[in-house]
Amino acid sequence: MEVQYQVDGNMDPPKSSMDSSKFKRRRISAVRDYPLQFAVNLRQVDHVHPYARSPVLEKYPPPKIRKGVTVRRDFPVKLKFPTALRNQISDSKGSNSDDGMPMEYSAFDAANFCASTDSKQSNTTIAMHPESLNATIATNARDILACIKNKDDDVKEFNIHDSHECIEPKKKGVEESSLLMNIEDEQCEVDVPIADNIYACTNVRDSKPQNVPNVIDVCDIHVCTKPKKSFEETSLLMNIGDEQCQAGDYQVTHKSQNPASLTKGACSSMAGDEQCSDSMFGVHHFKETSNDDEECVEATSVEVNNPKVIFIDDEECMESTSVEINDPEVIFIDDEECVQVTSVVVNDPKAIFDDDVECVNVASVEVNHSQIGPSNEELIINNELRNDRDKIKWIINIYREVCKELERNHNGKSKGGFTMEAASILQKRHKWIKRDKLMGTIPGIEVGDHFDWRAELNLVGLHCRNIHGIDYKMLGEKIVAISVVDSGRYDNVFKSKEGEFPDTLIYLGEGENPKLKGKKPIEDQKLRGGNLALKNSAEVKNPIRVIRKFFYKYGKVEKSRYFYDGLYYVDSCREEITSSGKLVFKFLLKKFPEQPRLDWLVVWKLVCVNDIPEGKEPPTVDYVIDDISQDKERIPIRAVNDFDDEKLPIFNYTPNVTYPDSYHPVIDDGCDCIDGCSDSEVCPCTQKNGGSSYNYEERLIKKKPFIIECGPSCNCFTSCLNRVSQRGINLPLEVFKTKMKGWGVRSRSFIRCGSFICEYTGEIILDNEGEQRVGMDEYLFDIGVSDDPSLRKANSLDSSEGYECFTIDAARLGNVGRFINHSCSPNLYPQNVLYDHGNKRMPHIMFFAMEDIPPLEELTYDYNYEINGVCDTKGNIKVKPCYCGSDECNGRMY
Numbered sequence: 001m002e003v004q005y006q007v008d009g010n011m012d013p014p015k016s017s018m019d020s021s022k023f024k025r026r027r028i029s030a031v032r033d034y035p036l037q038f039a040v041n042l043r044q045v046d047h048v049h050p051y052a053r054s055p056v057l058e059k060y061p062p063p064k065i066r067k068g069v070t071v072r073r074d075f076p077v078k079l080k081f082p083t084a085l086r087n088q089i090s091d092s093k094g095s096n097s098d099d100g101m102p103m104e105y106s107a108f109d110a111a112n113f114c115a116s117t118d119s120k121q122s123n124t125t126i127a128m129h130p131e132s133l134n135a136t137i138a139t140n141a142r143d144i145l146a147c148i149k150n151k152d153d154d155v156k157e158f159n160i161h162d163s164h165e166c167i168e169p170k171k172k173g174v175e176e177s178s179l180l181m182n183i184e185d186e187q188c189e190v191d192v193p194i195a196d197n198i199y200a201c202t203n204v205r206d207s208k209p210q211n212v213p214n215v216i217d218v219c220d221i222h223v224c225t226k227p228k229k230s231f232e233e234t235s236l237l238m239n240i241g242d243e244q245c246q247a248g249d250y251q252v253t254h255k256s257q258n259p260a261s262l263t264k265g266a267c268s269s270m271a272g273d274e275q276c277s278d279s280m281f282g283v284h285h286f287k288e289t290s291n292d293d294e295e296c297v298e299a300t301s302v303e304v305n306n307p308k309v310i311f312i313d314d315e316e317c318m319e320s321t322s323v324e325i326n327d328p329e330v331i332f333i334d335d336e337e338c339v340q341v342t343s344v345v346v347n348d349p350k351a352i353f354d355d356d357v358e359c360v361n362v363a364s365v366e367v368n369h370s371q372i373g374p375s376n377e378e379l380i381i382n383n384e385l386r387n388d389r390d391k392i393k394w395i396i397n398i399y400r401e402v403c404k405e406l407e408r409n410h411n412g413k414s415k416g417g418f419t420m421e422a423a424s425i426l427q428k429r430h431k432w433i434k435r436d437k438l439m440g441t442i443p444g445i446e447v448g449d450h451f452d453w454r455a456e457l458n459l460v461g462l463h464c465r466n467i468h469g470i471d472y473k474m475l476g477e478k479i480v481a482i483s484v485v486d487s488g489r490y491d492n493v494f495k496s497k498e499g500e501f502p503d504t505l506i507y508l509g510e511g512e513n514p515k516l517k518g519k520k521p522i523e524d525q526k527l528r529g530g531n532l533a534l535k536n537s538a539e540v541k542n543p544i545r546v547i548r549k550f551f552y553k554y555g556k557v558e559k560s561r562y563f564y565d566g567l568y569y570v571d572s573c574r575e576e577i578t579s580s581g582k583l584v585f586k587f588l589l590k591k592f593p594e595q596p597r598l599d600w601l602v603v604w605k606l607v608c609v610n611d612i613p614e615g616k617e618p619p620t621v622d623y624v625i626d627d628i629s630q631d632k633e634r635i636p637i638r639a640v641n642d643f644d645d646e647k648l649p650i651f652n653y654t655p656n657v658t659y660p661d662s663y664h665p666v667i668d669d670g671c672d673c674i675d676g677c678s679d680s681e682v683c684p685c686t687q688k689n690g691g692s693s694y695n696y697e698e699r700l701i702k703k704k705p706f707i708i709e710c711g712p713s714c715n716c717f718t719s720c721l722n723r724v725s726q727r728g729i730n731l732p733l734e735v736f737k738t739k740m741k742g743w744g745v746r747s748r749s750f751i752r753c754g755s756f757i758c759e760y761t762g763e764i765i766l767d768n769e770g771e772q773r774v775g776m777d778e779y780l781f782d783i784g785v786s787d788d789p790s791l792r793k794a795n796s797l798d799s800s801e802g803y804e805c806f807t808i809d810a811a812r813l814g815n816v817g818r819f820i821n822h823s824c825s826p827n828l829y830p831q832n833v834l835y836d837h838g839n840k841r842m843p844h845i846m847f848f849a850m851e852d853i854p855p856l857e858e859l860t861y862d863y864n865y866e867i868n869g870v871c872d873t874k875g876n877i878k879v880k881p882c883y884c885g886s887d888e889c890n891g892r893m894y
């Protein structure tokens with residue numbers, strides 16, 4: 001097969017092989033001057049075959065198609081020319097012919113000769129041999145076979161459809177991959193004047209070449225100069241983002257044709273280089289453009305139009321003389337060491353991030369039509385380092401912008417979400433503000449600060465592990481914990497110390513999670529990693545940041561947010577055996593007294609309210625009563641109305657029931673325990689309950705017809721385990737206005753299953769008296785009625801009040817319990833409790849959580865009405881619609 005070439009009319013091949021000055025490169029602006037030896041471009045007109053045989057090349061399969069080549073550097077080439085042609089060369093050079101064997105020629109001569117001779121006769125060959133700097137050249141090859149060699153001498157071949165130049169090989173032998181036309185290659189410099197389809201390849205250090213070859217489309221000119229490094233793990237042809245060298249003058253008009261998209265791990269359109277970038281480029285209509293460089297960017301001008309996200313960040317040096325950016329949405333002008341951009345013009349940015357840890361030497365930054373606030377603008381223009389808090393805000397803003405951008409780019413669809421992807425983009429751009437793990441307060445972060453995503457905690461340095469709840473670092477020779485996240489996955493418990501908001505935390509060790517019932521059997525937790533760190537912290541008492549995750553519903557969507565709760569220390573550590581017989585670690589963390597408490601109103605506002613129409617922002621709270629109990633409860637009971645103008649109805653708050661005047665309770669004998677009344681063999685009160693009713697976390701183990709708590713005649717401590725409900729409310733309960741059911745109750749903190757909520761207090765009156773209170777029956781709670789036969793017996797046997805039953809009326813006197821609404825799928829249940837008397841006809845009604853209840857979920861119990869069982873005074877059946885909204889609801893309360 002013969003290949004015929006003719007000199008490309010668009011190119012003027014120099015007459016002299018060393019006359020580079022006449023060579024005019026098309027559509028390329030030279031960024032940097034370097035010796036151009038000569039250039040010849042040949043255009044293929046036909047195909048012929050033969051491949052020159054050289055002793056070296058014999059080892060490798062010959063290329064199948066050859067095309068024209070431009071030679072820029074002279075070096076000896078072994079060429080096999082047809083005899084006639086060889087004779088011509090020999091004649092002109094005065095060398096001897098050698099029948100049929102490859103001869104060594106000057107590449108320039110050979111190329112020049114072929115270019116100037118009748119190419120129909122030419123069947124010379126090109127090869128850039130991987131082992132040889134003395135590349136064999138086919139001057140008239142239009143298609144060039146490039147090859148790549150790994151350590152095992154495995155050679156791959158690629159076709160390149162254009163003319164290419166290779167100059168200035170830098171190193172001998174050290175290069176594992178030698179790819180002709182590879183602009184990533186420190187060996188050669190390549191010019192691709194018109195490249196339509198280029199086959200690129202990748203070489204790896206080990207013997208398994210990966211992704212070879214990658215086919216990429218490049219629709220324009222590329223030039224690579226000034227290679228910097230001698231070793232490249234990945235070598236990708238036409239990759240403008242490169243870890244070794246990127247020195248191009250390029251214009252890429254379509255994202256899909258951007259060769260950089262093929263870089264290993266590089267994001268598309270990234271013109272970023274970790275070592276060197278000598279580019280002068282224009283990038284148009286990119287969704288994301290990155291111009292970042294870890295060592296040096298010497299772009300003389302950068303113009304970027306309509307980008308969504310731009311990173312102009314540089315870890316060492318950026319020497320762009322001007323950067324012009326139009327309509328960006330987010331810009332990073334971030335430099336960790338030095339940015340020497342003399343001018344930056346940013347038109348219509350939506351957000352600008354100008355974060356510089358060390359120095360930004362931007363001589364002028366012009367921000368036109370900025371939509372950002374003056375303070376931000378000021379920060380940039382004044383070129384000042386922002387304070388820590390501003391930095392935190394900026395980083396979070398930028399992170400969220402990048403998340404949004406990714407979401408937009410992927411039409412909102414992503415398997416794993418965009419939060420980690422965005423975080424890794426920022427990480428790559430070195431936007432992780434806190435790189436070292438810090439102990440104690442993170443500058444710029446305050447108690448109550450909240451974060452939407454776990455990755456944000458990492459981003460700002462609050463908690464640097466994305467999955468594990470315990471983060472730690474070395475302190476001397478030991479690891480100590482520096483932060484913990486309570487993400488609701490483990491059965492951690494926040495507790496109140498002085499009846500206020502939680503300031504102690506029982507944190508379960510990491511590893512095996514007794515709460516999760518997976519396929520794999522649970523094993524003992526191990527004293528290593530985070531668990532070991534927390535244990536060590538119990539000795540050291542070092543500060544540990546606590547971050548708490550709150551769940552809430554936004555419309556119908558389950559959401560969550562992380563709140564920074566301040567610095568705690570590990571008070572103690574214990575090992576426990578769970579009901580499944582496995583060992584778990586429990587760490588008691590206590591908040592440092594000087595640390596501020598979380599402002600629950602702020603938390604509440606931020607974790608939203610129920611009944612918000614989808615797509616709407618949480619409303620601001622208009623109506624707030626800080627404590628409807630007026631100090632009568634252990635903990636303030638707030639009332640809020642963000643729904644309408646209605647004020648809370650007037651009633652007298654009482655934390656205790658009032659007994660009928662005629663009632664004189666008989667008080668039973670009590671116990672003398674000093675060990676907390678948890679052992680039924682010791683405590684007679686606990687014995688009456690058939691064992692302890694509450695576990696050590698003060699949660700009701702199971703519902704019973706009655707619970708007998710220790711009472712006034714007991715000599716035990718008021719803190720004993722058998723007095724949980726009588727101690728009163730311990731949760732930040734809140735009365736709030738609902739959409740359809742009047743006022744309701746919720747908790748601002750997470751409630752664990754079995755936790756005591758509150759009592760239903762009011763006036764205890766006789767049942768028939770309650771029935772007289774026509775129009776006031778909304779707050780009646782019938783008591784002493786039970787399916788339990790022992791209770792019925794107890795009722796009927798009580799002689800003083802005959803067979804009458806009692807009811808609690810909370811209309812005039814009551815507590816927060818009067819606001820708890822009915823639900824057909826309740827999350828609370830009422831529990832009969834006796835402690836200050838033994839009369840089972842008028843027990844205390846204590847509500848306990850039936851399940852874990854997320855913050856702000858409405859608390860409800862089943863009113864237990866019978867449908868068609870409620871009549872008016874005339875005996876007519878009353879109907880009351882139910883708006884509980886549960887799946888089990890048939891629409892009627894009664």
Ligand SMILES: C[S@@+](CC[C@H](N)C(=O)[O-])C[C@H]1O[C@@H](n2cnc3c(N)ncnc32)[C@H](O)[C@@H]1O
Nearest residue numbers: 741742743778779818819820821822882883884
């Ligand atoms: C003990 S009160 C509860 C507090 C009451 N929502 C308020 O604003 O004072 C009982 C009354 O609340 C209303 N209610 C409670 N649960 C309801 C439900 N699931 N559907 C409709 N109304 C309900 C009814 O008017 C009922 O008579």
